[in-house]
Amino acid sequence: xxxxxxxxxxxxxxxxxxxxxxxxxxxxxxxxxxxxxxxxxxxxxxxxxxxxxxxxxxxxxxxxxxxxxxxxxxxxxxxxxxxxxxxxxxxxxxxxxxxxxxxxxxxxxxxxxxxxxxxxxxxxxxxxxxxxxxxxxxxxxxxxxxxxxxxxxxxxxxxxxxxxxxxxxxxxxxxxxxxxxxxxxxxxxxxxxxxxxxxxxxxxxxxxxxxxxxxxxxxxxxxxxxxxxxxxxxxxxxxxxxxxxxxxxxxxxxxxxxxxxxxxxxxxxxxxxxxxxxxxxxxx
Numbered sequence: 001x002x003x004x005x006x007x008x009x010x011x012x013x014x015x016x017x018x019x020x021x022x023x024x025x026x027x028x029x030x031x032x033x034x035x036x037x038x039x040x041x042x043x044x045x046x047x048x049x050x051x052x053x054x055x056x057x058x059x060x061x062x063x064x065x066x067x068x069x070x071x072x073x074x075x076x077x078x079x080x081x082x083x084x085x086x087x088x089x090x091x092x093x094x095x096x097x098x099x100x101x102x103x104x105x106x107x108x109x110x111x112x113x114x115x116x117x118x119x120x121x122x123x124x125x126x127x128x129x130x131x132x133x134x135x136x137x138x139x140x141x142x143x144x145x146x147x148x149x150x151x152x153x154x155x156x157x158x159x160x161x162x163x164x165x166x167x168x169x170x171x172x173x174x175x176x177x178x179x180x181x182x183x184x185x186x187x188x189x190x191x192x193x194x195x196x197x198x199x200x201x202x203x204x205x206x207x208x209x210x211x212x213x214x215x216x217x218x219x220x221x222x223x224x225x226x227x228x229x230x231x232x233x234x235x236x237x238x239x240x241x242x243x244x245x246x247x248x249x250x251x252x253x254x255x256x257x258x259x260x261x262x263x264x265x266x267x268x269x270x271x272x273x274x275x276x277x278x279x280x281x282x283x284x
Contacts, residue, residue, distance in 0.1 A: 001027065001028055001031040001032075001033030001034070001212055001213055002028065002033055002034045002035075002036065002209070002210050002211050002212045002213070003024040003025070003027050003028040003033065003034075003035050003036070003211065003212075003213045003214070003215055004024060004035070004036040004037070004038055004206070004209065004211050004214070005020065005021040005024050005025070005035070005036075005037055005038070005059075005064075005066075006037075006038040006039070006040050006202065006205075007021075007039065007040065007055055008039075008040045008041060008043070008046070008047060009039055009041050009047045009048060009049070009051035009052035009054075009055060010043070010046040010047055010048070010051060011051060011263075012051065012054055012058070012263040012264065012265050013054070013055055013058045013059075013263060013264050013265075014261040014262060014263050014264065015247055015261065015262065015264070015267075015277065015280055015281055016217070016246060016247045016261065017264075018058075018062060018264060018277060018278070018281045019244070019247055019281035019282055019283075020215065020216060020217060020244065021059060021062070021064060022062070022064070022278060022281055022282070022283040023215045023242070023244055023282075023283075024213075024215035025064050025066075026283060027213060027215055027242070028213075033212075034067040034068075035064075035065075035066050035067055036066055036067060036068060036071070036209055036211070037056075037059070037066040037070045037071075038070065038071045038072075038073070038205060038209070039052050039055065039070060039071070039072045039073065040073050040198065040201060040202070041072060041073055041074045042073050042074060042080075042194055042195065042196055042197075042198070042201055043193075043194050044074075044193065044194075045193060045194075047074075052072070054265065056070070058264045058265065061264070061268065061274055062264070062274050062277065062278060063274055063278070071205060071209065073201055073205065077195050077196070079204060079208070080190075080195060080196035080200055080201055080204060081195070081196075083196075083200060083204055083234065084148060084189060084190055084196065084200070086234070087150070087189070087233065088148070090158070091151070091154060092150060092151050092154055092155050092158065092233065093148045093149065093150060093151065093189065094128060094129055094131075094136065094148070094149055094151055094186075095128065095136050095139070095140050095146040095147075095148060096124070096127075096128040096129075096146055096147050096148070096149045096186075096188075097128055097139055097144055097145070097146045098124075098127050098128060100122075102127075103122050103124060103125070103127075104122055106125050106127065107122045107123060107125060117183060117184045117185055117187075118183050118184060118222035118223075118225075119184070119222060119223060123184075123185045124149065124185045124186045126185075126186060128146075128149070129149070129151060129186060145192055146192070147188045147190065147191045147192070148188065148189050148190040148191075149186040149187065149188055149189065150186055150187050150189055151186060152181065152182055152184070152185060152186050152187070155181075155229060155233060156181070156182060156229070158233070159229075159232055159233070160232075165178065166178070166179040166180075166181065166225070166228045166229060166232060167179065167228070168224050168225070168228050168238065168241055169238070169239075169240040169241065170240070170241060170242075170243075171213055171240040171241060171242040172242050172243075177224075179224065179225035179228045179229070180225055181225040181226050181228070181229040183222075183225065184225065184226055187199060187226055198223075199223065199226050199227060199230060200230065202227065203227045203230045203231055203234075203236065204234075204236075206236075206239055207231065207234075207236035207237065211239050212239050212240065213239055213240050213241075213242060214239050214240070214241045214242070215242045215244065216241075216242075216243060216244070217243065217244060217245075217246050218243040218244065218245060218246060219246060220243065221241075221243045224241055224243075247281070264277060
């Protein structure tokens with residue numbers, strides 16, 4: 001068994017992170033397997049080196065160890081460019097020049113439903129997918145900002161017959177779940193300021209590192225559908241998934257950086273021991 005913990009260094013770790021890291025670590029160590037640590041720092045606007053160092057220190061304080069070197073995604077951009085190039089050559093990517101505001105306006109005027117994808121992003125109406133290829137080339141060559149979107153219809157049509165029924169293995173139940181990536185529409189796989197999306201990087205790295213079990217919060221369950229599609233398109237062996245319940249605050253909201261969830265640093269400063277924090281996270 002190979003599991004991993006893959007935080008983004010956009011802030012300090014909180015109790016929810018500790019629960020997820022401990023769940024993956026415990027699964028690997030119980031099975032005599034490997035536990036990997038990966039830093040998903042592709043977004044240069046939000047990620048900070050100081051937070052990356054703090055992640056290593058906080059995990060060590062909790063008593064977690066990991067196998068091998070920490071994979072830092074920003075050091076492997078060429079890997080992700082190769083995947084994007086592969087998809088582009090196969091006609092599965094296209095440049096989209098629409099702004100977020102333009103997409104919101106168009107979806108608001110549409111009579112079709114649904115208007116929002118499972119990850120709460122306005123469903124892209126496919127405006128630039130219908131652009132004349134030569135016009136798209138000229139706009140791109142002129143330096144007009146764009147994102148790269150996956151042509152969902154072409155991607156699904158291009159799957160081998162054996163992959164048409166995309167299934168994801170639920171490690172907790174031992175059953176396969178039918179995936180429906182079409183609910184996400186033409187997802188963004190790269191931006192000018194973020195050279196590859198979370199969807200692309202996480203599936204690539206899980207395959208590259210031989211991850212066999214992905215342990216993460218249930219809020220990421222819908223994203224599994226997109227990940228299974230990318231794995232099928234690239235011929236990557238999929239892992240199994242275990243999506244654990246989220247820790248909630250007193251108001252019933254999931255613990256999140258943006259809501260000021262108490263950090264492990266703050267807990268330690270208040271005199272809590274690592275054993276106490278592990279117990280709060282469900283791993284005494």
